[in-house]
Each structure stands twice: as structure tokens, then as C-alpha cells.
Amino acid sequence: MSGTTVTAIQRAGVVGAGGAGFPSHVKATASADVVLANGAECEPLMRADTELMALDPKRVVRGLSLVRDSVGAKRAVVALKKKNRLAMDAIAGALPDDGGIELMPLANVYPAGDEFLLVFEATGRVVPEGGIPPDVGVVVNNVTTLAQVADAVEGRPVTDRMVTVQGEVASPGTFVAPIGTSIDELIEVAGGALEPAHAVIVGGPMMGHLMEAGGQPTTKTVAGVIVLPLDHPLVSSMSAREAQVLRVARAVCCQCMACTELCPRALLGHGLEPHRTIRAIQYAEFPEDHRHITSAYLCCECGMCELFACPLGIQPRRILADLKAELVRRGVPNPHVRTALSPDDVREYRQIPVARLTQRLGLTRYDVDAPLREGRLHPSRVTLQMNQHVGEPAAPTVKQGQDVLRGDVVGEADEGSIGARVHASISGVIESLSAEAVVIAAASADSGTSEPGGTGP
Numbered sequence: 001m002s003g004t005t006v007t008a009i010q011r012a013g014v015v016g017a018g019g020a021g022f023p024s025h026v027k028a029t030a031s032a033d034v035v036l037a038n039g040a041e042c043e044p045l046m047r048a049d050t051e052l053m054a055l056d057p058k059r060v061v062r063g064l065s066l067v068r069d070s071v072g073a074k075r076a077v078v079a080l081k082k083k084n085r086l087a088m089d090a091i092a093g094a095l096p097d098d099g100g101i102e103l104m105p106l107a108n109v110y111p112a113g114d115e116f117l118l119v120f121e122a123t124g125r126v127v128p129e130g131g132i133p134p135d136v137g138v139v140v141n142n143v144t145t146l147a148q149v150a151d152a153v154e155g156r157p158v159t160d161r162m163v164t165v166q167g168e169v170a171s172p173g174t175f176v177a178p179i180g181t182s183i184d185e186l187i188e189v190a191g192g193a194l195e196p197a198h199a200v201i202v203g204g205p206m207m208g209h210l211m212e213a214g215g216q217p218t219t220k221t222v223a224g225v226i227v228l229p230l231d232h233p234l235v236s237s238m239s240a241r242e243a244q245v246l247r248v249a250r251a252v253c254c255q256c257m258a259c260t261e262l263c264p265r266a267l268l269g270h271g272l273e274p275h276r277t278i279r280a281i282q283y284a285e286f287p288e289d290h291r292h293i294t295s296a297y298l299c300c301e302c303g304m305c306e307l308f309a310c311p312l313g314i315q316p317r318r319i320l321a322d323l324k325a326e327l328v329r330r331g332v333p334n335p336h337v338r339t340a341l342s343p344d345d346v347r348e349y350r351q352i353p354v355a356r357l358t359q360r361l362g363l364t365r366y367d368v369d370a371p372l373r374e375g376r377l378h379p380s381r382v383t384l385q386m387n388q389h390v391g392e393p394a395a396p397t398v399k400q401g402q403d404v405l406r407g408d409v410v411g412e413a414d415e416g417s418i419g420a421r422v423h424a425s426i427s428g429v430i431e432s433l434s435a436e437a438v439v440i441a442a443a444s445a446d447s448g449t450s451e452p453g454g455t456g457p
């Protein structure tokens with residue numbers, strides 16, 4: 001293991017950029033024989049990772065080499081979709097001549113980017129119930145994370161990331177935005193929302209969530225936002241209240257099993273059967289020792305069951321996510337820990353083409369290119385959340401009125417805990433701060449990429 005790489009990743013505040021936000025320095029201390037670069041970007045309309053691979057493949061490959069050396073792996077693989085020709089060619093051209101890194105083309109199916117599925121596709125190993133990829137000797141990192149690892153080793157902390165803006169906007173695109181940029185400001189840069197009354201999904205349409213009322217800033221894990229009309233079915237589904245979700249499930253589930261038959265984790269052999277969970281909640285409010293309730297711990301919240309499989313508009317994913325949160329709140333441990341798992345023979349035939357999924361979601365008209373725009377955005381202020389990652393939130397290290405330069409540390413992780421640092425993503429003055437967030441008002445001469453520190457596009 002390379003301590004230098006791990007320290008550099010930690011100092012730079014790198015976390016899983018694909019959505020999970022797990023501190024990357026912790027992953028880099030694992031021991032594994034295979035490392036995977038996850039470039040699947042399998043959610044409909046998302047483009048940021050593909051743009052990154054097409055335009056800056058060397059950073060991704062460099063980051064992968066660093067992580068491979070850090071964890072002592074023999075094999076390194078970049079997994080990305082075959083249909084993304086430009087990105088495939090760019091990555092292929094950036095691979096070292098010694099054959100030390102392989103390219104693994106993926107079909108255009110959802111959820112190809114689920115890390116358990118990627119591990120199985122690349123190695124034939126099944127991550128155990130309740131486990132993580134290092135349990136089977138594999139470390140998986142998103143490609144944006146790997147680019148940030150490459151930057152980290154050169155002393156550049158995480159200050160920017162690519163964010164795709166799609167949907168009902170005049171000019172969909174992908175932008176290099178300082179972390180903490182207001183999502184409303186991003187939408188304006190994409191030409192503005194075409195409908196005054198609209199909703200915004202933060203993240204992809206399958207695993208994202210509705211933007212909070214009053215707006216929200218980007219974080220290290222926000223790769224895209226989607227603007228939709230208020231009456232779009234996805235918006236209705238995401239805004240349904242818990243009581244309504246439960247009432248519908250109890251009233252109309254016909255136990256057809258379609259949700260279980262298409263569940264990617266069930267197809268890998270995990271003991272998750274969403275139709276039985278829906279049945280279990282028919283009879284009691286919350287039987288916390290029931291295996292089809294505790295199986296919520298095995299759900300990766302991919303959304304396949306509710307946004308594609310269920311013919312009756314029931315939301316097993318939402319129910320399982322709520323159950324999981326309640327189990328955690330009550331301190332109920334995960335009892336599902338089987339390791340000898342056999343994937344279903346039909347798994348291969350139950351992967352859903354993304355075009356069909358996009359159509360089912362009512363998003364086909366928004367499925368357009370979102371090319372990277374030149375230059376880096378210059379927001380007037382940024383709001384840097386202290387909890388952009390899994391683990392303990394960072395603690396602010398600055399004072400109101402203090403001048404900061406892009407790349408300065410503004411939030412520090414507690415030593416010994418799982419957490420990540422937060423850096424100023426623009427130069428300016430600390431306008432306000434709390435335990436939750438630090439707000440920086442831009443210096444008038446914020447000159448973006450010419451300033452010291454920070455990740456470039």
C-alpha cells in the first residue's frame with residue numbers, strides 16, 4: 001500500500017463522486033487483487049462521467065493506476081458502455097502500452113453501474129449479503145473519483161466537478177462547476193427552465209431525489225440535475241408522501257412478483273424479495289424481526305422495482321428505503337450475511353435496455369446530448385456543505401469575514417473518524433457559517449482556473 005497516495009487522497013478531500021460519497025482514502029487502504037474504474041454511468045440522461053472520459057481520459061487512467069498500486073492489485077479494469085464510442089476510444093488511447101489496464105465494454109442496460117454487478121461482470125465473484133466489494137478482493141471507484149485521485153497526488157484538492165443539466169431547459173449541457181454552486185444558478189447557465197413552475201431532480205432519474213424547497217447547492221456527489229414539469233409522473237412518484245405510498249401498496253399489490261423478478265440484487269442471489277416485503281407490511285406495522293423486513297438492508301435503491309417493474313405504480317424501493325432508515329434508527333443489526341450465493345441463470349436476460357427504461361420513465365424527449373461547455377463557472381457565492389460524504393460531517397475551520405483562496409481547507413474531518421475535508425471552491429470571503437455549511441461570497445476578481453489549487457475540468 002502506498003501511504004503517500006492515501007495521504008494525498010485524504011488531504012484532497014476525495015470522496016466517491018458517483019453518488020455514495022464514501023471517503024476514498026479509506027477505500028485506498030483496502031487490500032484487493034482487482035481494481036475497477038466505474039464509467040458505466042447507467043442512469044438515463046446522465047452524461048458527466050462520459051464527457052470526462054472522452055475529454056480527459058489520462059486523468060482517469062492515472063487515478064486508476066494510483067489506486068491499483070495503493071491497494072496492491074494485479075488487475076485493473078475500466079468498465080464503460082460500448083455505445084459511448086468517443087469515451088471508449090479516448091480511454092483505449094490513454095491505456096499504458098504494457099497491457100496493465102484492461103477495457104471492459106458494457107451493454108447499455110440498467111443498472112450496469114451497480115458496483116456489485118460490475119464486480120460480478122468483471123470477476124465472476126458475488127459480493128456477499130451485507131458486504132462490500134473488498135470482501136471479494138475488489139475495489140471499485142467511479143471515474144470522476146479517479147480523476148480527482150490523480151489531481152490529489154499532484155496537490156490539487158476537490159474544488160470542482162462536472163455536472164450535467166438536462167430536461168426542460170433551453171440548452172442542456174455539462175458544466176465544470178465549483179462545488180457548492182447553487183443548482184438554480186446552474187439551471188440559469190443552461191438557458192433557464194422552460195416552464196416557470198417546474199421541479200428539479202438532483203441526481204439521476206432512478207436514484208436521485210427532488211431538490212429541496214428553496215434550492216440546494218451542488219456537492220461532490222451531484223453529477224447531474226434534471227428539470228421537469230411539475231406534473232411529470234416521476235415528480236409525482238418522488239413527491240408521494242410515505243402514508244400514501246404505504247396505502248397504495250397495501251391496497252393494490254397483486255403479488256405478481258415482477259419487482260422481485262427484475263431486482264438486480266435478487267438476481268445476484270441476495271435474499272431480497274420485494275414482493276414479499278410488500279406482503280409483510282400488509283399484516284403488521286413494523287415486524288422488525290421479519291426477514292422480509294430486515295431484507296431492506298440488502299436493497300441498493302436502484303429503483304428498478306418501482307420505476308420499471310411494477311405494473312401498478314407501487315413503490316417497493318421507497319418502502320424498503322424507509323424500512324432501512326427505521327431499522328437503523330432502532331439499532332436493529334443486519335442479520336443477512338450469507339456468503340455462498342448463486343446468481344440466477346436468467347439474470348443476463350433480465351437486464352433492461354436503457355432506451356426502454358427512458359421511455360418507461362417518460363424521459364425520451366429529454367434524452368439529448370449534453371456536451372461539456374468551455375470554461376469553469378464563476379458563481380457569485382458557493383455553499384459548502386459539511387456532510388457531503390458518508391461518515392462524520394467535517395467541522396468548519398474558518399471564521400466569518402475571513403478571506404480564503406480556492407483550495408484552502410474550510411472544513412476538517414475529525415482525526416480517526418471516517419470523514420472528509422472540505423475545501424474552498426472559489427476565492428472570496430466567508431459570508432456565513434454554521435455546523436452544517438460554509439458560505440463563500442466570491443472575490444470580484446475570482447479568476448477560476450488560474451488560481452492556485454483545485455481540480456480543473
Ligand code: SF4
Pocket residue numbers: 252253254255256257258259260274275278309310311312313314315316
Ligand atoms: S410488481 Fe408491484 S404488484 Fe407486483 S408484486 Fe411487486 S409491488 Fe406487487
Ligand code: SF4
Pocket residue numbers: 259262263264265266272274298299300301302303304305306316317320
Ligand atoms: S430498489 Fe428494488 S429492484 Fe433495486 S435493489 Fe431494491 S428491491 Fe431490488
